[in-house]
Amino acid sequence: xxxxxxxxxxxxxxxxxxxxxxxxxxxxxxxxxxxxxxxxxxxxxxxxxxxxxxxxxxxxxxxxxxxxxxxxxxxxxxxxxxxxxxxxxxxxxxxxxxxxxxxxxxxxxxxxxxxxxxxxxxxxxxxxxxxxxxxxxxxxxxxxxxxxxxxxxxxxxxxxxxxxxxxxxxxxxxxxxxxxxxxx
Amino acid sequence: xxxxxxxxxxxxxxxxxxxxxxxxxxxxxxxxxxxxxxxxxxxxxxxxxxxxxxxxxxxxxxxxxxxxxxxxxxxxxxxxxxxxxxxxxxxxxxxxxxxxxxxxxxxxxxxxxxxxxxxxxxxxxxxxxxxxxxxxxxxxxxxxxxxxxxxxxxxxxxxxxxxxxxxxxxxxxxxxxxxxxxxxxxxxxxxxxxxxxxxxxxxxxxxxxxxxxxxxxxxxxxxxxxxxxxxx
Numbered sequence: 001x002x003x004x005x006x007x008x009x010x011x012x013x014x015x016x017x018x019x020x021x022x023x024x025x026x027x028x029x030x031x032x033x034x035x036x037x038x039x040x041x042x043x044x045x046x047x048x049x050x051x052x053x054x055x056x057x058x059x060x061x062x063x064x065x066x067x068x069x070x071x072x073x074x075x076x077x078x079x080x081x082x083x084x085x086x087x088x089x090x091x092x093x094x095x096x097x098x099x100x101x102x103x104x105x106x107x108x109x110x111x112x113x114x115x116x117x118x119x120x121x122x123x124x125x126x127x128x129x130x131x132x133x134x135x136x137x138x139x140x141x142x143x144x145x146x147x148x149x150x151x152x153x154x155x156x157x158x159x160x161x162x163x164x165x166x167x168x169x170x171x172x173x174x175x176x177x178x179x180x181x182x183x184x
Numbered sequence: 185x186x187x188x189x190x191x192x193x194x195x196x197x198x199x200x201x202x203x204x205x206x207x208x209x210x211x212x213x214x215x216x217x218x219x220x221x222x223x224x225x226x227x228x229x230x231x232x233x234x235x236x237x238x239x240x241x242x243x244x245x246x247x248x249x250x251x252x253x254x255x256x257x258x259x260x261x262x263x264x265x266x267x268x269x270x271x272x273x274x275x276x277x278x279x280x281x282x283x284x285x286x287x288x289x290x291x292x293x294x295x296x297x298x299x300x301x302x303x304x305x306x307x308x309x310x311x312x313x314x315x316x317x318x319x320x321x322x323x324x325x326x327x328x329x330x331x332x333x334x335x336x337x338x339x340x341x342x343x344x345x346x347x348x349x350x351x352x353x354x355x356x357x358x359x360x361x362x363x364x365x366x367x368x369x370x371x372x373x374x375x376x377x378x379x380x381x382x383x384x385x386x387x388x389x390x391x392x393x394x395x396x397x398x399x400x401x402x403x404x405x406x407x408x409x410x411x412x413x414x415x416x
Binding site: 025028029032033036037040041043044045049052053056057060061064065124125128129132143144146147148149150152168175178179 | 202234236244245247
């Protein structure tokens with residue numbers, strides 16, 4: 001696992017992709033381990049609940065199956081996010097759900113809430129979680145990519161199929177909404 | 185609390201928190217934060233929000249990796265084109281050998297894949313003595329014998345250029361098959377045999393199939409924002 005290596009020694013995505021193209025299947029494992037969780041977060045932020053792991057798996061299968069079309073014009077992570085978003089869109093269309101926004105349920109986040117219950121930290125975190133919950137799927141996904149993943153507006157725009165300007169506006173609107181919510 | 189008027193600095197707070205700034209911009213943003221109460225508060229809020237946001241669905245990366253390895257063998261994608269090319273060459277060689285073998289089986293004789301030249305006689309005459317033909321031999325190791333490439337040096341009365349056997353008009357009553365060097369046996373092939381042989385070779389393409397296009401459009405349609413809260 002890449003976690004076993006200091007970050008400066010861990011091969012970057014480009015090197016791992018080259019190794020995989022050369023027949024090293026271990027490289028695929030490293031890439032999946034590196035990115036699976038953040039792809040899952042992104043999928044979850046877009047409102048998917050029941051089939052997150054399936055979407056993530058399909059994302060990687062699709063990505064590796066068409067890796068020869070990856071030109072390196074964006075990062076591998078952004079490319080994965082884009083594929084995940086497209087897969088999720090297709091699934092959501094397939095389901096013909098009238099409502100895409102699936103509310104985050106309490107047990108999503110606080111699996112150990114009992115231990116934290118009553119503490120100030122837990123209350124603060126709960127308030128923040130509630131504030132994030134009020135965001136639309138697009139706002140939440142952009143805000144998550146910006147704050148939790150550290151992506152630039154350009155990377156976010158590619159991932160969500162939007163523009164840098166729109167991503168910036170969504171981010172600031174999300175920040176304002178969260179501020180208003182926690183100030184209530 | 186005063187409103188921050190430095191949007192550029194404020195916009196970089198997530199990058200500062202995630203350590204994605206180069207040294208100089210990082211120093212600039214840090215300096216701004218020490219002086220801007222609003223940005224300092226926002227940075228604190230971002231740091232509090234991050235743990236909330238990174239919590240999400242937990243997936244089994246090992247299981248996903250195993251599925252990827254099972255469904256997409258390594259180097260399948262990038263080497264698909266090279267593999268197709270190798271397969272095409274192998275298929276071409278196999279077809280050529282098969283066609284020659286077929287011809288041999290039909291005639292029961294040994295035939296080498298050299299050039300056969302077919303020409304029509306002059307007028308009603310079936311005598312080939314008045315035609316001089318020079319052929320360009322094909323290297324014996326060539327995987328796919330090309331269609332006969334010929335240079336015709338017409339004798340004074342010759343009028344017919346060479347053409348592949350299967351294009352010889354049926355109206356021609358007879359053809360003469362000439363050979364050069366080791367091709368004496370090929371002269372005994374019937375027109376049908378030669379037609380079968382050349383037809384088999386005509387079906388070979390040296391250009392491998394292009395890679396199938398991935399059915400993903402990474403920059404395609406967007407997910408509609410249903411919030412109504414963001415401006416585009």
